[in-house]
Amino acid sequence: MFLxxxxxxxxxxxxxxxxxxxxxxDGFDFGAxxxxxxxxxxxxxxxxxxxxxxxxxxxxVWLVIGGGALFxxxxxxxxxxxxxxxxxxxxxxxxxxxxxxxxxxxGKEPMLWWRRTxxxxxxxxxxxxxxxxxxxxxxxxxxxxxxxxxxxQGDGFFEFLNPYALxxxxxxxxxxxVHGANYLLLKTEGRLYAKLQLLLKKGIIAFILSFAIxxxxxxxxxEHLTVVFKENPVLFIVPVLVFLSxxxxxxxxxKRKYRAAFLFSSLVTALLMVIVALELYPQLLVSxxxxxxxxxxxxxxxxxxxxxxxxxxxxxGTPLVLGYxxxxxxxxxxxxxxxxxxx
Amino acid sequence: METEILARIQFAFTVxxxxxxxxxxxxxxxxxxxxxxxxxxxxxxxxxxxARFWTKIFALTFGIGVVTGIVMEFEFGTxxxxxxxxxxxxxxxxxxxxxxFAFALESGFLGVLLFGWNRVKPWVHFVATIGVFLGSMFxxxxxxxxxSWQQTPSGFHIVGEGLxxxxxxxxxxxxxxxxxxxxxxxxxxxxxxxxxAFLVLSVHAYYLIKGRxxxxxxxxxxxxxxxxxxxxxxxxxxGHASAEGVSHNxxxxxxxxxxxxxxxxxxxxxxxxxxxNETQEVTGLKVPGGLSFLLHQDFETPVIGLNSFSPEDRxxxxxxxxxxxxxxxxxxxxxxxxxxxxxxxxxxxxxFDQKWLLFIMMWSVxxxxxxxxxxxxxxxxxxxxxxxxxxxxxxxxxxxxVSENQILFSLILFxxxxxxxxxxxxxxxxxxxxxxxxxxxxxxxxPNQEAYTQTLTQ
Numbered sequence: 001m002f003l004x005x006x007x008x009x010x011x012x013x014x015x016x017x018x019x020x021x022x023x024x025x026d027g028f029d030f031g032a033x034x035x036x037x038x039x040x041x042x043x044x045x046x047x048x049x050x051x052x053x054x055x056x057x058x059x060x061v062w063l064v065i066g067g068g069a070l071f072x073x074x075x076x077x078x079x080x081x082x083x084x085x086x087x088x089x090x091x092x093x094x095x096x097x098x099x100x101x102x103x104x105x106x107g108k109e110p111m112l113w114w115r116r117t118x119x120x121x122x123x124x125x126x127x128x129x130x131x132x133x134x135x136x137x138x139x140x141x142x143x144x145x146x147x148x149x150x151x152x153q154g155d156g157f158f159e160f161l162n163p164y165a166l167x168x169x170x171x172x173x174x175x176x177x178v179h180g181a182n183y184l185l186l187k188t189e190g191r192l193y194a195k196l197q198l199l200l201k202k203g204i205i206a207f208i209l210s211f212a213i214x215x216x217x218x219x220x221x222x223e224h225l226t227v228v229f230k231e232n233p234v235l236f237i238v239p240v241l242v243f244l245s246x247x248x249x250x251x252x253x254x255k256r257k258y259r260a261a262f263l264f265s266s267l268v269t270a271l272l273m274v275i276v277a278l279e280l281y282p283q284l285l286v287s288x289x290x291x292x293x294x295x296x297x298x299x300x301x302x303x304x305x306x307x308x309x310x311x312x313x314x315x316x317g318t319p320l321v322l323g324y325x326x327x328x329x330x331x332x333x334x335x336x337x338x339x340x341x342x343x
Numbered sequence: 344m345e346t347e348i349l350a351r352i353q354f355a356f357t358v359x360x361x362x363x364x365x366x367x368x369x370x371x372x373x374x375x376x377x378x379x380x381x382x383x384x385x386x387x388x389x390x391x392x393x394a395r396f397w398t399k400i401f402a403l404t405f406g407i408g409v410v411t412g413i414v415m416e417f418e419f420g421t422x423x424x425x426x427x428x429x430x431x432x433x434x435x436x437x438x439x440x441x442x443x444f445a446f447a448l449e450s451g452f453l454g455v456l457l458f459g460w461n462r463v464k465p466w467v468h469f470v471a472t473i474g475v476f477l478g479s480m481f482x483x484x485x486x487x488x489x490x491s492w493q494q495t496p497s498g499f500h501i502v503g504e505g506l507x508x509x510x511x512x513x514x515x516x517x518x519x520x521x522x523x524x525x526x527x528x529x530x531x532x533x534x535x536x537x538x539x540a541f542l543v544l545s546v547h548a549y550y551l552i553k554g555r556x557x558x559x560x561x562x563x564x565x566x567x568x569x570x571x572x573x574x575x576x577x578x579x580x581x582g583h584a585s586a587e588g589v590s591h592n593x594x595x596x597x598x599x600x601x602x603x604x605x606x607x608x609x610x611x612x613x614x615x616x617x618x619x620n621e622t623q624e625v626t627g628l629k630v631p632g633g634l635s636f637l638l639h640q641d642f643e644t645p646v647i648g649l650n651s652f653s654p655e656d657r658x659x660x661x662x663x664x665x666x667x668x669x670x671x672x673x674x675x676x677x678x679x680x681x682x683x684x685x686x687x688x689x690x691x692x693x694x695f696d697q698k699w700l701l702f703i704m705m706w707s708v709x710x711x712x713x714x715x716x717x718x719x720x721x722x723x724x725x726x727x728x729x730x731x732x733x734x735x736x737x738x739x740x741x742x743x744x745v746s747e748n749q750i751l752f753s754l755i756l757f758x759x760x761x762x763x764x765x766x767x768x769x770x771x772x773x774x775x776x777x778x779x780x781x782x783x784x785x786x787x788x789x790p791n792q793e794a795y796t797q798t799l800t801q
Contacts, residue, residue: 054454057409061450065442067416072439075431075509082420082427083742089421090753093414097760100410101767104403108774149506150428152744302432303502303511310439317443324451324474331455331462339461 007308008301011073012281014314018069020273022062023133024179024266029056030133031180033099033126034173036119038199044192045119049103050342051187054332056103058325060096065321072310076150077284077300084144084152085136088160092132099125107343127173134172138165141218141225141279143286146293153289164222167214174207175272179265182249185258187336197253204246211246215239218279224286225279235278242271349750350422350741353757355723357414359716360761364408366715369483369532370539371401372476377566379469389559394472395460396780397543402457403771405475407764409450414757422750425506426730426740432511433499433518434489441485449478480532487531491524493731494722495592501734510734522592526584527722533581534718536574537678537711543567545708546776548701559780561695564704568689572682578675583637589725590638593732594647595657596725600668601634602661603648610634610646615669618662623650625665658727667721674714681707 002010029052039045071078082089102122106115142164145154181200185193218225229235245268252261280286284300287293301307375397382390416438419427452474459468498517499510512518544567547560589597597603602618602625603610612634616627632642649657658664681703688694695701730737 054458057406058450058454060409060413061442061447064413064416064446065439067413068435068438068442071416071419071427071431072435075428075435078420078431079424079427079742082417083422083424083744086421086742086745086749087752089417090749090756093417094756094760096413097410097764100406101764104406104771105767108771157749302435306432306436306512309512309515310436313436313440313443317440317447321443321447321451324448328451328454331459 002311007304007311008073008297009282010311011069011301011307012277012284012297014311015066015069015073016273016277018062018066020270022059022066023273024269025059025062026056027130027176027269028052028179028183028262028265029059030126030130031176031178032184033122033180034130034177035180035184035196035199036123036126039192039195042115045115046107046338046342047188047192047336048184049106049122050336050338051184053103053343055328058328069310069314073302073307074284074297074300075302077295080144080146080150080152080285080295081140084146084154085139085160087157088132088136088139092129092136095125095128095132099129103343130173130176131169134169135160135165137172137276138162138168140285141168141276142222143224143288143294145289146285146287146295147289148293150293150295150299164214164217167210167217171207171210171214174203174210175265175269177203178207178246178249179262179269182253182258182262182265185253186262189335197250200253201250204250208243208246211242228278228281238271238275238278242268242275245271345747346745346750347738347741349747349754350745351737353422353750353754354418355720356754357411357418357757357761359719360765361408361411361415362715362719363712364404364411365479365482366531366535366538366711367404367542368401368408368539369476369479369535370537371397371404371542372472372479372539373536374539374543374567374570375401375472376476377570378563379472381566383465383469389562392559392780393563396775398456399775400542400546400772401475402453403768403775405449405453407768411761411764421753422742422745423730423740424742424744426735428507429509429735429740430493430731432509433492433496436512436515437485437489437492437519441482441489445478445481445485447478448481449475452478483531483535484528487528488519488521488524491527492518492521494527494726495522495524496731496734497521510731523585523588526581526588530578530581530585530718533574533578534711534715537571537578538715540567540571540574541708541711544571545705548704549776550779551695552698552701552705556779564694565689568682568685568694571678572686575675575678575682579679582672582675587638590646593726595649595652596664596722598647598649598651599658599661599664599725600721602665603634603646604650605648606651607645607647609643610648612637613665613669615673616665618665620659620661655728658725660724660727664721664724667717667724671714671718671721674710678707678710678714 032048032052036045036048039048067078070081098121102118102125106118106122109115139160139162142162145152145159147153178200181196181203184196185200188196245264249261249264252258252264282296282298283294284297285295287295302310375394378390378394378397381387382394452471455463455468455471456475459471463471496510498512498514498519498521500513501508502511503509543563547556547563547567550556550560551564586597586600589600598610601610601612602616604623609632611625611629611631613625614628614630616625616629618625630636635644635646636642638644638646649661685694685700685704688697688700726732728736728738730740
């Protein structure tokens with residue numbers, strides 16, 4: 001216990017915080033990639049790509065840290081989670097690599113077919129990554145076929161593509177596209193800025209529809225996720241805040257308050273992670289076979305001793321990470337200027 | 344059984360591929376610190392040109408290291424679920440420290456290192472370079488600590504039974520400074536420095552052979568050759584310390600490295616040889632009692648052999664382990680001979696006139712890479728049949744719920760995409776080498792820079 005909260009819960013907050021950070025950071029660069037093919041002119045594509053140029057690699061660090069935190073704090077969950085969602089994770093890794101290849105390759109040859117090929121690879125892999133992240137979250141929320149001894153008992157190939165996961169996948173994709181458009185607004189000027197404002201509005205409509213349908217589906221079909229909201233109706237304020245924040249974004253963008261708009265889409269991402277955390281806690285992985293096989297934070301957690309050590313590491317390390325993340329973003333703040341170091 | 348073998352092949356393939364890149368990043372990072380430090384100290388433009396050029400190559404190796412590293416992190420969970428549950432409590436804290444202290448440090452400063460030349464003051468840029476280099480060094484610390492814990496577990500106790508058994512940490516620092524971590528870490532660091540230094544030597548030897556970039560190349564070779572010589576010699580010491588450690592901590596592994604079967608007799612040391620695991624005979628050129636002498640300074644002292652262990656508790660692929668180990672040693676010896684000789688030639692101012700030396704220098708880039716790979720193969724295969732030495736068997740550690748077909752699917756995916764990645768690496772490396780180190784500061788001072796780069800890239 002520390003400040004009246006037990007160590008597994010603290011670590012649940014740490015992991016949740018890290019994955020929220022990851023979603024906010026890699027979310028905007030996946031989103032920017034998802035819009036890539038909507039830009040027609042070569043120069044605009046280069047600007048859009050270079051907007052994420054200095055930061056996309058650093059953003060993926062949050063995935064590494066989040067994964068490490070999950071492994072360290074909840075090894076039982078980490079083991080079952082990754083081995084039961086084997087195929088989606090392998091596809092995720094594949095696309096992470098393909099996307100990196102596309103970003104690096106694209107600018108290296110001038111031929112049109114060359115650049116088109118990598119443009120498509122970059123954009124499609126960005127879309128798939130956002131979608132797969134949502135699919136994974138959907139499966140975690142809905143539950144997985146976990147049997148005794150934390151062993152997955154499903155077929156392993158296509159089970160992850162269920163209707164609920166497709167809905168959460170689409171919601172995540174549209175969220176990241178809204179977020180990515182906001183990031184690009186920060187980085188662009190002129191006609192590209194104007195075009196992005198239009199795209200942003202379309203993205204917001206798609207997101208609101210998708211989020212509303214997912215919420216309804218959850219309320220109607222997935223009982224275990226709604227318990228916390230039924231017991232504490234005041235928590236409904238969180239999804240309401242999501243709608244309000246989203247509605248605020250186009251208003252800010254049209255006033256050229258692109259910084260505030262970006263902060264609001266970051267906030268929406270964080271709020272959605274809060275909803276996920278509220279729905280799950282204290283479970284990490286729900287068994288669809290029998291509640292007794294579900295993995296809670298207490299089943300999954302490392303020893304208090306280990307969690308204490310890691311919390312110390314996190315308390316020392318997090319300010320450092322935030323510090324140099326801030327430094328990097330400050331160094332590269334402002335609109336994109338292409339130079340000879342650009343992609 | 345099939346699943347286990349496929350999982351092992353996939354892990355070996357992905358980690359071996361990954362391990363081409365981080366050592367290069369660490370090694371080039373060290374050289375970058377030297378180049379940029381020398382530039383700040385002397386203000387000579389050639390160091391600036393070199394630092395900028397090698398930063399571009401660093402970016403390439405670092406980028407591939409990141410994406411292939413992400414694969415490694417998740418593969419523990421996807422393919423080695425039982426192992427992950429077993430070691431999570433211990434191993435996880437090392438991994439978390441790696442992510443927060445090391446990896447975030449490197450990646451955070453990387454943006455400044457790569458794109459910040461014109462945006463920050465030179466000394467701030469130098470700090471970023473040092474940050475990236477130290478970050479990569481710290482990464483190695485935590486990864487080697489975690490691996491060394493698998494070789495020589497300490498600072499833990501076991502809780503639970505069967506599939507639910509797991510190691511829990513009792514003493515963090517005993518885990519970090521487990522009996523093999525320090526010597527293995529030094530060995531890994533030096534191996535990485537050599538990988539980087541030899542890449543620098545190779546590229547600049549190529550330029551000299553082609554008669555291009557002569558001035559900067561001579562400078563670069565001087566710096567890199569001194570580094571390569573010092574660490575080739577140093578590697579002899581860390582290697583010896585490692586072997587001695589293995590003899591205390593993992594006698595079965597040591598016996599496999601030299602193909603030493605008799606339970607308790609004096610042990611020979613082979614220069615090269617071939618092991619027959621059936622007849623338990625080694626044919627080759629040997630120093631009788633050499634291993635005994637190396638460990639105990641006496642040619643007759645008995646050394647524990649493979650037959651001291653029951654067959655299910657000792658590695659099976661003795662010949663492969665023997666060969667990997669001896670290839671590593673042979674390369675190590677060659678690197679010492681070559682760097683010392685080349686240094687003497689440099690001192691006598693004759694190095695750059697001897698094309699054959701430059702030619703060897705150009706091709707020798709492959710040697711530290713091969714040595715790093717086979718060294719790890721010897722270390723990891725020598726630990727078998729254990730994944731955590733003496734505690735958890737590899738055959739018990741893989742994910743029970745993942746089917747053969749799933750692994751086959753992912754394994755083929757990895758083959759295809761890593762082939763593409765390797766092609767990309769060679770292609771981009773070649774492109775950067777052909778573009779060569781040049782003084783691009785002049786371009787930026789040009790007011791028409793925008794137009795200039797537009798024409799360059801369109």
